[in-house]
Amino acid sequence: MATDLAKFAADNGVKYFMISYTDLFGGQRAKLVPARAIAGMQEDGAGFAGFATWLDLTPAHPDMLAVPDPEAAIILPWDKTVAWVPSNCVMDGKDLAQAPRNVLRKLIAEAASEGMHVKTGIEAEFFLLTPAGDQISDEYDTAGKPCYDQQAFMRRIDVIREISDYMLELGWNPYQNDHEDANGQWEMNWDFDDALKTADKHSFFKFMARSVAEKHGYRVTFMPKPIEGLTGNGCHAHVSVWDAAGADAKVNVFAGKGEGQTGEVGLSERGKHFLGGIMKHASALAAITNPTVNSYKRINAPRTISGATWAPNTVTWTGNNRTHMVRVPGPGRFELRLPDGAVNPYLLQAIIIAAGLSGIRSKADPGKRHDIDMYAEGHTVSGAPLLPLNMLDALRAYDADTELKASMGEEFSAAFLKLKMQEWNSYCSHFSDWEKANTLDI
Numbered sequence: 001m002a003t004d005l006a007k008f009a010a011d012n013g014v015k016y017f018m019i020s021y022t023d024l025f026g027g028q029r030a031k032l033v034p035a036r037a038i039a040g041m042q043e044d045g046a047g048f049a050g051f052a053t054w055l056d057l058t059p060a061h062p063d064m065l066a067v068p069d070p071e072a073a074i075i076l077p078w079d080k081t082v083a084w085v086p087s088n089c090v091m092d093g094k095d096l097a098q099a100p101r102n103v104l105r106k107l108i109a110e111a112a113s114e115g116m117h118v119k120t121g122i123e124a125e126f127f128l129l130t131p132a133g134d135q136i137s138d139e140y141d142t143a144g145k146p147c148y149d150q151q152a153f154m155r156r157i158d159v160i161r162e163i164s165d166y167m168l169e170l171g172w173n174p175y176q177n178d179h180e181d182a183n184g185q186w187e188m189n190w191d192f193d194d195a196l197k198t199a200d201k202h203s204f205f206k207f208m209a210r211s212v213a214e215k216h217g218y219r220v221t222f223m224p225k226p227i228e229g230l231t232g233n234g235c236h237a238h239v240s241v242w243d244a245a246g247a248d249a250k251v252n253v254f255a256g257k258g259e260g261q262t263g264e265v266g267l268s269e270r271g272k273h274f275l276g277g278i279m280k281h282a283s284a285l286a287a288i289t290n291p292t293v294n295s296y297k298r299i300n301a302p303r304t305i306s307g308a309t310w311a312p313n314t315v316t317w318t319g320n321n322r323t324h325m326v327r328v329p330g331p332g333r334f335e336l337r338l339p340d341g342a343v344n345p346y347l348l349q350a351i352i353i354a355a356g357l358s359g360i361r362s363k364a365d366p367g368k369r370h371d372i373d374m375y376a377e378g379h380t381v382s383g384a385p386l387l388p389l390n391m392l393d394a395l396r397a398y399d400a401d402t403e404l405k406a407s408m409g410e411e412f413s414a415a416f417l418k419l420k421m422q423e424w425n426s427y428c429s430h431f432s433d434w435e436k437a438n439t440l441d442i
């Protein structure tokens, strides 16, 4: 962990810093700064024209300064002369309210002031494609049920192993890698951590997976549903809340035996209310966890070739059963299965904390636990809301949820809704082959 980046460079042979920030659409933006200039940049930040990225700024705004967080610096395992440093966006001497890392930092501080420290693990599924991105990279990966396919794994072990080696080197404690449920799809898991650390690692993982795959002549995509008929890319989040941050965490305040059905699966009263907040705000938070037009082709999807989408379509929760939006696989944590690969790493953590805090403050009840196979028997559930059917429904649900909007920050919510509505309108004005095929002869 560095506190003085110039010293960090001298001690570690780092020649360049990649000063990086994440915009509202999840894009990572960076400037490459020689080590000789890092002392000044650490103090003042690197200047960016905010309008040139998705931050809802105008060309007339002053410089947006990306101030590197030295504690979060990571030396690129594949080029040890360069260090990546996530940054906090500052303008006119203040944190830029709509910048995703700032939104998350604010919510982490709020939760901490109420004695809660969220720790999260995420499962960032991805596909390995050909460089053009139009097909999977392995033409022999064609099995009807390709999950855990050992032979297909061997054909891509060079890529997966290299990424896993790097995570070992970085001390992330990776513990398993597998060929996922779609042809060409992979999942790599590492230990859960404090929400901000997980968000930084999630961002770096996407950068690393893409960089390593490109070196091997492939392309990585985290797109929610890149191939019609195949299982999509989820980004499941495993959430628990502790009494302290980092290594000081001793007590999982989610673990215990609360009242009602949550107690039976090992969630304390606070865990129950936090989950209640997730359930209460599910339709609105989908705007963040499922942020693209394509996201809605993963949830609400028809059965895939492998037999299951592994994605939810209804706002329900359960015990250890993967067909629901929320699974409580064991005492003291729950898995939110709604988010997809397009989710912004910082906003994912932020929206979980915002919805959870709302649930705790209002003592929200998550409702009835459903112990059924939702894919086969979902139609028998009455009263559970359906998830939004498309991005517009989700944006409208978010806009209508004044409590969640305020918790994420009014500036952020206004900027996010404005840019996402522009994106939706752009999509709607696009002419597709489907329209021609279904309308030409009418």
Ligand SMILES: [Mg+2]
Binding pocket: 123, 125, 180, 187, 234
């Ligand atoms: Mg998975």
